[in-house]
Each structure stands twice: as structure tokens, then as C-alpha cells.
Amino acid sequence: MALPCRARRATRNPLVPGKGAVYYNSYEGAGLRPRGDAVMSRRFVLDPFGDKYAHRTSSMLSSEIRDLLAVTARRDIISLAGGLPYTQAMDPGVILGLVEEVLREDHAAALQYGPTDGYAPLKRSLVEVMREEGIPCLPEDIIITNGAQQGLEIISKIFINPGDDIVTEAPSYVGALNSFLSYQPRIHAVPIDGEGMLLDSLEKTLRSLSARGQQVKFIYTVPNFHNPAGVTMSTERRYGLLQLAETYDCLVVEDNPYGLLRFEGEPCPALRSLDENRVIYLGTLSKIFSAGMRIGWVAAPHPILEKLLLAKQSADLCTSSFTQRVAHLYFSRHDWRGQIGQLVEIYRERRNVMLEAMEEYLSGIASWTRPQGGLFLWVTLPEFIRTSDMLASAIDAKVAYVPGRGFFPYEGGENSMRLNFSYPEPELVWEGIKRLSKVIKREVALAKSLGLGPRANGHPGTEE
Numbered sequence: 001m002a003l004p005c006r007a008r009r010a011t012r013n014p015l016v017p018g019k020g021a022v023y024y025n026s027y028e029g030a031g032l033r034p035r036g037d038a039v040m041s042r043r044f045v046l047d048p049f050g051d052k053y054a055h056r057t058s059s060m061l062s063s064e065i066r067d068l069l070a071v072t073a074r075r076d077i078i079s080l081a082g083g084l085p086y087t088q089a090m091d092p093g094v095i096l097g098l099v100e101e102v103l104r105e106d107h108a109a110a111l112q113y114g115p116t117d118g119y120a121p122l123k124r125s126l127v128e129v130m131r132e133e134g135i136p137c138l139p140e141d142i143i144i145t146n147g148a149q150q151g152l153e154i155i156s157k158i159f160i161n162p163g164d165d166i167v168t169e170a171p172s173y174v175g176a177l178n179s180f181l182s183y184q185p186r187i188h189a190v191p192i193d194g195e196g197m198l199l200d201s202l203e204k205t206l207r208s209l210s211a212r213g214q215q216v217k218f219i220y221t222v223p224n225f226h227n228p229a230g231v232t233m234s235t236e237r238r239y240g241l242l243q244l245a246e247t248y249d250c251l252v253v254e255d256n257p258y259g260l261l262r263f264e265g266e267p268c269p270a271l272r273s274l275d276e277n278r279v280i281y282l283g284t285l286s287k288i289f290s291a292g293m294r295i296g297w298v299a300a301p302h303p304i305l306e307k308l309l310l311a312k313q314s315a316d317l318c319t320s321s322f323t324q325r326v327a328h329l330y331f332s333r334h335d336w337r338g339q340i341g342q343l344v345e346i347y348r349e350r351r352n353v354m355l356e357a358m359e360e361y362l363s364g365i366a367s368w369t370r371p372q373g374g375l376f377l378w379v380t381l382p383e384f385i386r387t388s389d390m391l392a393s394a395i396d397a398k399v400a401y402v403p404g405r406g407f408f409p410y411e412g413g414e415n416s417m418r419l420n421f422s423y424p425e426p427e428l429v430w431e432g433i434k435r436l437s438k439v440i441k442r443e444v445a446l447a448k449s450l451g452l453g454p455r456a457n458g459h460p461g462t463e464e
């Protein structure tokens, strides 16, 4: 329901950047100033540096996730926003032991700079992690990065010239969109359904660009337990996507943070395992070990790795020698497979609770995906509901979600939202959906009184 616009994105304002640009910062106008430690910028800012910024800053998106995390730091709010792994499941005693060992073994090296491409013993552990998903790889095919996010950033840096064409899914991971957009490409957002990217639509895009002499640099996909949609690309689509990539000679960027977090069903082959000459693979330890260690990696053909290495060198010289060593000990000494198994149990239960609560409270009003793994559910509401506008009411009702709009490069997702089930305890997942349903039902009742009917548009891959 288009209620008075109380929560709005900051940096999509065309006035930014520019001399004396005024921008409106999201949630304070809705009385959402957080208490406690969270700090938010003032509502209206006259930016005296507006004429100094590079043009690329005009296409940078503010991360709704980041804004939200600031607001939802309030203890009284049940946050179904964010994408936090449940790090409470990790035994601090285990980590403490590893840290001590790292320092005892060679404290000087652990506290020193390290090679830009990463700590060699850890690369061998990462190869093992990939093997767990049936992806053959050699340590020399990898560079270690500060999370997969840095991988996305340096891929953007080495491939995207302003105006270049790239393809993403719609919706897509907001952190990837942010990295891509700051290099000013034209993003072609291809819709997805319950089996991933719609290949007809992808082909149409590639064909029409090719007819105009334009070539897509790369196709970006999160094939397993998609962020934000929760869906998994079917095996058939994986082959089809690679076929199209070959026909139109584009690279594929496969971002796979969630592949090992499967609750049910059979794994599909990784794109990289089907075509290692065309696929740039991104992995991360964030969802299976620790997001705080900031360790990810890129596996790619060697000429691409060379360029990525240069880009990484100028970004940060190297990934932390210290955390790489801790991670290496963890993966070489600890039962990491067992730990992932525990996480899977925890997340499966929370997903089930969320699905049951959705059924109980929102059946017939909303549609949603049924993820076979990962952290997220994608919810589609009746078309007249604007989830960005509704967020203020949700926060009032002490529940938070991520509005769908931020997961689209230009437009879309206005009546959708992403819900996270990995972080809140099961009782809070249930209570969160209950609160959210009241907010949604209020919007629907208001719409009904205005003569609009509740109708959910079930895309992508949703069930009602």
C-alpha cells in the first residue's frame, strides 16, 4: 500500500553527487533513530564535497542491509533482515586453542604481511572444501581474498569499463550489485524462477546485444540457495547457461557461499566443475566457519588470476596472515564437516519453523520460496504493497526484513522482501512472522477498504 513515504533509499537520489547535493537518509524520518550504540547520520545532509566525488559514486547504491542492521541492532526488534550466520554455534574454546597454536608456532609470521595470493597451506584446505562439493581444483588455481566480497570487487575492477554490458539475476545479491555498479556497467537483470535464471530471457538478452555488436563481459549467478531468493539453479539450467555463455563467448561468475548448507535434495554440479575455462568461481568461509575472519577465494583461469592479483595488491596487499593461519588449522585439524552438519541441522529447523509460520499466518496473502538450503526466504506480497514503505510500520511492530527493491539494479522487487532464518532462535522466527503478518494484514485491509484486492504475484519460484 503506498502509504506516505517514510523510509527511502539515500543514494539513488539523482542529486548525488553534485554541488550542494541534498540527500535524504533512510529511517530517521520514521522515528527510527536507534538507541544504544548504533549511530545514524542526520536526516538531511548538505554535502559540501558534492562536486569533488568521482562520477562512479553516483551509481553506488546504499546497502539497505547495512542501513537495516544499524536499526535492527535494537534488542526489542526481531530481525529477519541481515544475512548473519549463527556464529554462536561455534565453540570459542576451539578457536582459542587454534589462535594460541598459531602464535606459538610462528608468531612473527602470523603478525607479518603475507603473499598477495594467500597462505599456501590454507589454499590446500580450500581445495578440500571445494572437493566436498565435487569441484576439482588445484591450490595454484586459487587466490585468497578478504571474503568473497573482495573477489566481486576485484572482478569488477578488472573487467568492467563504464558502459560495458553484464548480466545478473533479478533479484541478485546486493553486495555484488554494489561492486558492479560502482564501475558503471549496463546491467541486464534476467528474471529467475524456482529453477534459477530463465534461459529464454537470458538468450534473448544475449542475442539482442550481439545483434547490436555488443558482448556481455560476464554473467553473474548465485546458483545454490540464492541470496536473496533462496532458490537453486537446476542441473539442466546449469548446462543451458554454460551453453549460452559459450555461444555468446561470455565469462560466468559463479558465487557459491551456501553450497554446503543443504538441508534436503541432491546437490547439482557446480558450474566450475562443468567448465573451468569459462567460470570464475567465488568461495567463502563466511557461512561455514567465520564471517569475521574475512576469508574468501577466487578460482579462475590463470591469466585472469594474474590480473586479479594485481587488483588485489593495490587494494590491500594481502589478506590477514593471522586469520588465514587460524583458518588453516581449523580446516586441517578440526571436524569442520561435523560443524557444517550442526549448522545444517540448526538452519533446517529454523527454515521449517519459518515455513510453518508463513503457512499459519500468511497463507493466501503472500507467496514464498521453499529453500533447500542456505539462509533466506523470498516473499512476494500483493502488488499494491510497497515493502520499502511498509518497513517503518514493521519496525514499529518490532520486526525487520529487507525490502526487495535493493536486490534489483534499477527497478523491481517493490512488493517483495527477503527474510533470514539462520540467525534468530526458532521461537523468534515464529514470533517475527506473526508480527510481520499483522503488519501485512493491516496493509491488505487498508487496500481492501480502498477497493484493491489481495493478489500475490508468485515470482520467483514461490509457493502460496
Ligand SMILES: Cc1ncc(COP(=O)(O)O)c(C=O)c1O
Residues within 6 Å of the ligand: 083, 146, 147, 148, 149, 150, 173, 175, 222, 227, 255, 257, 283, 284, 285, 286, 291, 295, 296
Ligand atoms: C551471494 C553472496 N556473495 C558474497 C557474499 C560475501 O561474502 P563474504 O563474507 O565472503 O565477503 C555474500 C554474503 O552474504 C553473499 O550472500
